[in-house]
Amino acid sequence: MTTPPLAPPDDDWRECPHCGLFSRLPHIQPGMVAECPRCDQTLWRMRRATLNFPLACSLAAGLFYLFALIAPMLEVDAYGRFSLARIETGPLRLVEAGWGLVGALVFAVTLVLPGLKLAITLTTLLGLKFHLPKRWLRGIFRYYAPITPWAMIDVYLLGFLVAYTRLAGMFSVRLDTALYALIGLMLAMAAADAGLDQEIVWRALDQPDKTAPSAQAGGLISCDACGQVSNGETGDLCRRCDAPLFTRKPASISRAWAYTIAAACLYIPANLYPFMDLTSLAHTQSYTIMGGIVELADVGLWPLAALVLFASIAIPLLKLLGMGYMLLATQFCSGHMLQGRTKAYRIIDFIGRWSMIDVFMVSILIALVHFGQFANVRANVGAICFAAVVVLTMFAVNAFDPRLMWDNDQEPEA
Structure with missing residues (x-):
């Protein structure tokens, strides 16, 4: 394990979340980036904008969110019949069809969690502006980072693009207000994320009268929620945000293996079994993930076919192989290619959510195409298997502590 500094920490000390190196943040100016000197992980990207900019973007996102909830999204005319869908229609129809877990997942990542993320951002920034109790705000804001990957409006819109290409080839489709609201919501949330400096927020939420740590208070330990370095031991509470402290994620290897193996077992049926059944004029055809990709390519939509191939086939497989390699190397105490393995972890962590494209596509098609035998x-069963693969691989990445890879590279203490 990385040897921490001997001096008591202050607000400028940080432990790198990817390699475990303790280092002091330099005095940087807005627009500059502080990186870990060992693995190049960004420790602080100081934003140029004040907190007023992300607050304004979040307020705009809140209005777009409300429009997306109350307005229709798509309308379809086919065989003299009319179908209208809202953003919640797809998840509800999945539940009605007996695929409750998939419906609940789509509902959560497209409606509940984006709304919760907006609520956390607005509550924290408005609370700072109107001087609400900081203890409450710290308890709220510490959930901002864990929720962010699960707010998937951007991925949902890519899934909509794939669904729209299929619908437009068969029916008359009209875009409605909620779709434009979702696009505005995605842009506003992206702008708020780009302008929000989490380090500045945490410093604004800090306790001005907190007791400084002492060298006798225990070893140094960092908070996974707010990044604060404190003297303490596993099980103590962070002196800034009150989150439980751990030197390394509890049972990291065993939990990551469990999620990875479960996802690997489901990856095969997810690709072998039909993903959806399409009935047209009393003729039913089943589509696997690869079958849908081939159909997109056959009608000349090569960019979309490549996108779905990469997101639905390549990314889950690469995540499984990458996680398996990192877990084996860590368990065998290998110190080779640590820089490369750390970069691979960052890539796997970033790309995992984009595999939800096909799940969102099916939810949109189910919401609109229900004209009986016409x-x-x-x-179909492939959809729930694939959704489980995506969720389990994200859980596996979150459970794995990349600092364990670097712990194997340390010299034993005398």
Whole structure:
């Protein structure tokens, strides 16, 4: 394990979340970046904008979110019949069809968690502006970072693009207000994320009268929620945000292996079994993930076919192989290619959520195409297997502590 500094920490000390190196943050100016000297992980990217900019973007995102909730998103005319869908229609139809877990997942990542993320951002920034109790705000804001990867409006819109190309080839489709609201919501949330400096927020939420740590208070330990370095031991509470402290994620290897193995077992049926069934004029055809990709390529939509191939086939497989390699190397105490393995971890962590494209596509098709024997779309067992693969691989990445890889590279203490 990385040897921490002997001096008591202050607000400028940070432990790198990817390699475990303790280092002091330099005095940087807005627009500059402080990186870990060992693995190049960004420790602080100081934003140029004040907190007023992300607050304004979040307020705009809140208005777009409300429009997306109350307005229709798509309308379809087919065979003399009319179908209208809102953003919640797809998840509800999945639940009605007996695929409750998939419906709940889509509902959570497209409606509940984006709304919760907005609520956390607005509550924290408005609370700072109107001097609400900081203890409450610290307890709220510490959930901002864990929720962010699960707010998938951007991925949902890519899934909509794939679904729209399929619908437009069969029916008359009209875009409605909620779709434009979702695009505005995605842009506003992206701008708020780009302008929000989490380090500045945490410093604004800090306790001005907190007791400084002492060298006798225990070893140095960093908070996974706010990054504060304190003297303490596993099980203590962070002196800034009150989150539980751990030197390394509890049972990291065993939990990551469990999620990875479960995802690997489901990856095969997710690709072998039909993803959805499409009925057209009393003729039903089942589509696997690869079958849908081939169909997109056959009609000349090569960019979309490549996108779905990469997101639905390549990314889950690369995540499984990458996680397996990192876990084996860590368990065998290998110190080789630490820089490369750390970069691979960052890539796997970043790309995992984009595999939800196909799940969102099916939810949109189910919401709109329900014309009985004339045209109908139903989810099949491949959809729930694939959704489980995506969620389990994200859990595996979150459970794995990359600092364990670097612990194997340290010289034993005398």
